[in-house]
Amino acid sequence: MTRALMLSTAAIALLTGAADARTIHILMESVPDTRFVQEVVPEFTAQTGIEVDIEVVNYAEMHTKLVPQLVAPAGSYDVIVVDFYWVGEFTKAGWLQPLDERIAASGFDTSVYFPAMMDLVGRVDGVVYMLPFYNYAMALTYRKDLLEDPAEQAAFAAKYGTPLRVPQGWDEYLKQVEFFTRKPDLHGVVNQGLRPDPIAMEWSNYLFARGGEYYDPATWEPKLTSPEAVAALEDYKRNVQEFGPLGAASFGFDEAFNVAAQGKAYSYITYNFFRTAYDDPSQSAVVGKMELAPVPVAGLNGGWGWAIPRSSPDPDAAWQFIAWIESPEIAKRRAALGGSPTRADVFADPDLNAKYPYYPALQALLEGSKNFPVFTYTPQFVEVLGRELSLAVTGEKEPAAALAAANEEFRALLRQDGKLP
Amino acid sequence: MAAGLARRDRRFGLLMAGPGLAAMLLVVLFPLVFTAWTSLYEFTLLRPVHDLFVGLGNFAAALDDGGFRHALRVTLAFVVAVVLLEFLLGLVVALALDSVERGRAVYYAILLCPLLMNPVVVGLIWRMFLHPTQGIVNYVIGLAGIAPVNWLGDPAVAFWTLVAVDIWHQVSFMVVLLLAGLAALPPEPYEAARMEGAGPIRAFFWITLPLLRPVITVTLLIRLIFAVRTYDLVYIMTRGGPGNATDLVSYFIYRQAFVTLNLGRAAAMSLVLLAIVLLLTAWLHRYMRSLRA
Numbered sequence: 198m199t200r201a202l203m204l205s206t207a208a209i210a211l212l213t214g215a216a217d218a219r220t221i222h223i224l225m226e227s228v229p230d231t232r233f234v235q236e237v238v239p240e241f242t243a244q245t246g247i248e249v250d251i252e253v254v255n256y257a258e259m260h261t262k263l264v265p266q267l268v269a270p271a272g273s274y275d276v277i278v279v280d281f282y283w284v285g286e287f288t289k290a291g292w293l294q295p296l297d298e299r300i301a302a303s304g305f306d307t308s309v310y311f312p313a314m315m316d317l318v319g320r321v322d323g324v325v326y327m328l329p330f331y332n333y334a335m336a337l338t339y340r341k342d343l344l345e346d347p348a349e350q351a352a353f354a355a356k357y358g359t360p361l362r363v364p365q366g367w368d369e370y371l372k373q374v375e376f377f378t379r380k381p382d383l384h385g386v387v388n389q390g391l392r393p394d395p396i397a398m399e400w401s402n403y404l405f406a407r408g409g410e411y412y413d414p415a416t417w418e419p420k421l422t423s424p425e426a427v428a429a430l431e432d433y434k435r436n437v438q439e440f441g442p443l444g445a446a447s448f449g450f451d452e453a454f455n456v457a458a459q460g461k462a463y464s465y466i467t468y469n470f471f472r473t474a475y476d477d478p479s480q481s482a483v484v485g486k487m488e489l490a491p492v493p494v495a496g497l498n499g500g501w502g503w504a505i506p507r508s509s510p511d512p513d514a515a516w517q518f519i520a521w522i523e524s525p526e527i528a529k530r531r532a533a534l535g536g537s538p539t540r541a542d543v544f545a546d547p548d549l550n551a552k553y554p555y556y557p558a559l560q561a562l563l564e565g566s567k568n569f570p571v572f573t574y575t576p577q578f579v580e581v582l583g584r585e586l587s588l589a590v591t592g593e594k595e596p597a598a599a600l601a602a603a604n605e606e607f608r609a610l611l612r613q614d615g616k617l618p
Numbered sequence: 619m620a621a622g623l624a625r626r627d628r629r630f631g632l633l634m635a636g637p638g639l640a641a642m643l644l645v646v647l648f649p650l651v652f653t654a655w656t657s658l659y660e661f662t663l664l665r666p667v668h669d670l671f672v673g674l675g676n677f678a679a680a681l682d683d684g685g686f687r688h689a690l691r692v693t694l695a696f697v698v699a700v701v702l703l704e705f706l707l708g709l710v711v712a713l714a715l716d717s718v719e720r721g722r723a724v725y726y727a728i729l730l731c732p733l734l735m736n737p738v739v740v741g742l743i744w745r746m747f748l749h750p751t752q753g754i755v756n757y758v759i760g761l762a763g764i765a766p767v768n769w770l771g772d773p774a775v776a777f778w779t780l781v782a783v784d785i786w787h788q789v790s791f792m793v794v795l796l797l798a799g800l801a802a803l804p805p806e807p808y809e810a811a812r813m814e815g816a817g818p819i820r821a822f823f824w825i826t827l828p829l830l831r832p833v834i835t836v837t838l839l840i841r842l843i844f845a846v847r848t849y850d851l852v853y854i855m856t857r858g859g860p861g862n863a864t865d866l867v868s869y870f871i872y873r874q875a876f877v878t879l880n881l882g883r884a885a886a887m888s889l890v891l892l893a894i895v896l897l898l899t900a901w902l903h904r905y906m907r908s909l910r911a
Contacts, residue, residue: 444750446771588861
């Protein structure tokens with residue numbers, strides 16, 4: 198009896214003790230890099246005594262979950278991860294804490310980050326609000342075994358008069374898509390045509406590859422009605438409807454990836470973090486057969502940054518965590534697990550280069566990628582663009598008409614944001 | 619004496635209902651009033667303050683928005699389709715089950731399974747089933763020699779796919795309610811009809827349907843209101859696409875609030891939707907009553 202009493206008292210003491218421990222709460226997306234962070238986090242708790250509670254949700258729910266917490270005077274997240282296209286909105290609304298003082302005080306070196314990553318998910322108008330977490334620049338993933346097959350090479354050369362190789366130009370890639378379309382077993386390409394962000398992000402690669410732009414960088418004048426943009430949308434529509442599998446117009450990235458991972462597509466332009474997933478036998482039938490290359494001409498850059506919201510209940514512990522997770526040692530550990538790096542020192546690491554021979558291609562990708570327009574109303578623009586692209590792909594609107602509509606709404610949003618008079 | 623008792627009764631009743639009513643006021647009336655108030659302001663999540671009064675500007679902008687009008691039209695078609703089809707199907711199943719003597723509990727259990735599932739789960743399951751190349755549905759119809767169908771990627775098909783999944787999910791709701799109504803019907807009119815020589819078809823049209831009318835009205839009303847709110851299925855299965863073929867109004871308003879962050883406009887759209895639902899409800903109620911007369 199006494200023993201039971203003592204035991205329960207001890208248990209209660211333990212429980213209240215646990216409640217007293219500092220805990221930081223983080224909202225993250227269910228992607229591979231989040232899993233790698235979860236794997237290393239126990240060490241942080243062991244070193245500092247700070248518990249880390251990571252809430253993992255689907256991408257589509259993140260913005261909705263974040264906004265009410267960011268608006269509130271005291272939110273429930275100490276640390277957040279910010280997708281590049283929320284950056285304009287979050288900083289304009291004043292939801293993020295500037296990090297410059299903390300960076301200076303703790304002597305954190307930010308010069309190791311690629312400048313493009315720092316511009317995308319780090320610095321805004323000269324103030325550092327985020328540290329780049331991982332990149333998801335889009336890449337061309339393709340069937341290396343088919344590309345290197347001598348019989349295929351001979352047939353391709355005979356048909357097009359050019360060699361079959363990693364595509365250097367956009368037209369060359371489109372020819373390969375046509376060439377490898379052998380329905381129903383193999384499709385030249387699989388697309389992620391679901392609106393709004395899967396289609397908008399994927400099509401951006403087509404736009405850049407065709408030499409198009411979203412806007413004139415000097416004036417913010419939208420340029421979606423350019424002949425390059427129209428050609429890019431025609432390419433996209435043809436790929437979905439003629440060379441892709443049935444249903445690609447409604448695929449999210451998971452479904453499109455599954456088609457590629459089952460060996461049913463020659464190519465898939467997607468986030469580079471899928472590269473490691475192709476070699477995972479539990480989710481792929483093409484282990485060792487897929488490789489990654491930069492999208493010919495230029496692809497879309499993307500990335501996430503660590504940030505401390507204004508409403509963070511414990512900003513000091515939050516910074517302690519961010520500085521730890523982005524320290525050289527832990528950044529390399531995350532990369533070794535398969536994460537997508539943003540730091541030059543990680544890319545230069547010899548062990549990692551031995552483990553991942555595609556690192557030079559990935560680095561070239563990061564250096565050559567172009568950014569999506571980042572302004573206060575980026576999420577809204579993605580919504581508009583996704584809708585119009587989807588209307589064009591399903592044949593309900595002509596590509597030129599769809600882009601004209603997107604261009605006008607883009608202009609209206611830029612005006613609303615004060616970027617255009 | 620009796621009047622005093624009645625008054626005391628009433629007071630006691632109010633006392634008992636008081637806490638419930640107060641809670642109702644708090645959770646129903648307050649959001650409604652807040653929504654109405656917000657709809658008159660330019661209120662965005664970027665600047666969440668009620669300081670820019672725009673009168674009916676948000677309502678004018680909502681009604682002027684082609685996307686919103688399109689979403690209303692799609693929703694109307696969706697609601698009519700699911701409510702009618704589910705009602706007809708539900709009535710047939712309920713009539714069949716009503717005459718089942720043994721093992722009714724088993725049928726009940728099977729029927730209730732989809733209804734117990736979260737709509738998000740339903741959406742995810744069906745998205746997998748309907749995957750054009752790797753889903754089981756196209757595989758099975760392929761065994762019968764039917765060409766694969768582009769369930770969610772073709773604007774003409776996607777709408778009906780959504781309707782079909784909703785029927786799969788919700789039809790048991792109709793069945794259960796109608797079955798309860800059927801079980802409560804008095805046996806005497808049927809006996810009388812049989813004595814007079816009326817067959818089952820005449821008995822159905824002249825006895826069952828008229829007696830069942832109150833239950834049918836309530837069932838249709840509840841289902842109609844729920845159908846207007848459909849959001850999860852679209853969100854999981856199509857995101858309003860392909861194109862804007864399945865852009866239901868609840869999902870449209872959600873995007874207005876949480877993607878565009880324009881709560882004032884979203885509030886105005888919600889009130890427009892509320893007005894439409896109230897009108898529909900009133901009309902259906904009166905129509906069903908006029909049938910009795």
